[in-house]
Amino acid sequence: MSEDDIRLAIVVTRYALARDAGATPIWHQDDVIQSSPPSASPRLTKEFSMSTRASFVALACVLGTALFVVGCGSSPTSPSSLLPSAASVSDGRVTVGLWQTLRGSAVRDARGDSASPSPYLDVVHALVTEQGQGTLFFMMVLAGAIPTAPSEPFLLWVFHVDTNPATSPDGLYNEYIVRVRWSGGAFAGEVIDRTPLLRGGALITTPIPFGIDGATVKMSAPLGTLGNPSRFGWNAATRPLPPAAYLDFAPDDGIELRTWTQTNPS
Numbered sequence: 001m002s003e004d005d006i007r008l009a010i011v012v013t014r015y016a017l018a019r020d021a022g023a024t025p026i027w028h029q030d031d032v033i034q035s036s037p038p039s040a041s042p043r044l045t046k047e048f049s050m051s052t053r054a055s056f057v058a059l060a061c062v063l064g065t066a067l068f069v070v071g072c073g074s075s076p077t078s079p080s081s082l083l084p085s086a087a088s089v090s091d092g093r094v095t096v097g098l099w100q101t102l103r104g105s106a107v108r109d110a111r112g113d114s115a116s117p118s119p120y121l122d123v124v125h126a127l128v129t130e131q132g133q134g135t136l137f138f139m140m141v142l143a144g145a146i147p148t149a150p151s152e153p154f155l156l157w158v159f160h161v162d163t164n165p166a167t168s169p170d171g172l173y174n175e176y177i178v179r180v181r182w183s184g185g186a187f188a189g190e191v192i193d194r195t196p197l198l199r200g201g202a203l204i205t206t207p208i209p210f211g212i213d214g215a216t217v218k219m220s221a222p223l224g225t226l227g228n229p230s231r232f233g234w235n236a237a238t239r240p241l242p243p244a245a246y247l248d249f250a251p252d253d254g255i256e257l258r259t260w261t262q263t264n265p266s
Contacts, residue, residue, distance in 0.1 A: 104129025
C-alpha cells in the first residue's frame with residue numbers, strides 16, 4: 001500500500017466517520033470544510049485530538065487492504081466497489097452509513113506523469129462524492145505537499161464538470177469548473193458557471209469552502225452552483241495561468257470522464 005493510498009484512506013475514512021456519527025457536513029480544520037470560505041489565512045491549520053487520530057488509524061487498518069490493495073492496478077475504481085460489507089467491521093461506530101458515504105466517483109493517476117517538475121502539480125488521486133444533502137465534496141491528492149506560498153504566480157487545481165453532453169459553452173465540453181486558485185499571493189475556492197456563455201452572457205463565479213492539507217486539496221460545492229444535476233461527467237487537472245497548457249489530467253488523456261451519480265436525490 002503506497003503513502004498516497006494511506007493518505008487517501010485516512011481522509012475518506014475520517015469523512016465517513018463524521019457522517020456516520022450524524023455530524024453536520026462541517027469538517028475539522030485539517031480536513032477541509034468550514035461553514036464559510038476561509039478569510040485571511042491562505043492555509044488551514046492541522047490539529048486534531050489523539051483519540052480521533054487513533055480511531056482513524058484503527059479503522060484504516062481494518063479497511064486498508066480491502067479498500068486499496070485491490071485497486072493498486074492502473075484501472076480507476078470507485079471506493080465503494082472495494083469496501084467490505086458493513087457486517088465485517090467490528091467497530092460498533094461504523095454502520096451501513098459508512099459505505100453509503102463512500103459511494104462516490106474516483107480515479108487514480110500515475111505518479112510522475114505531470115509536465116511540471118513540481119510534485120504539487122502531479123495528480124495521483126481524485127474523488128467526487130456527496131458530502132451531505134445538496135452538497136458535493138471534491139478531493140484531489142497530489143504527489144507532494146503544496147507550499148504555503150508557491151513560487152508560481154498563478155496555479156489551478158481544477159475539476160471540470162460536464163452536466164450536459166449536448167452543450168459546449170464557448171466550444172468546451174464542461175459547463176462548470178470547481179477549483180482552488182492560487183493568485184495574488186492567496187488561495188481561493190470557487191465554482192465557475194460557464195452556462196451563461198451559451199446565451200452570450202458572462203461567467204458566474206461563486207466562492208466555496210476549500211482546504212489544503214499538505215498534498216490534499218478539498219472543496220465543498222453546493223449542487224445548486226452546478227445547476228442541481230443528478231449525474232455528471234468529470235475529470236481533474238492542474239494548470240498554470242491560462243492559456244498555458246494543462247500540466248496533468250486524471251484520467252490521463254484529458255478527454256475521458258468519470259461519472260458521478262447522485263445516490264440520495266431529494
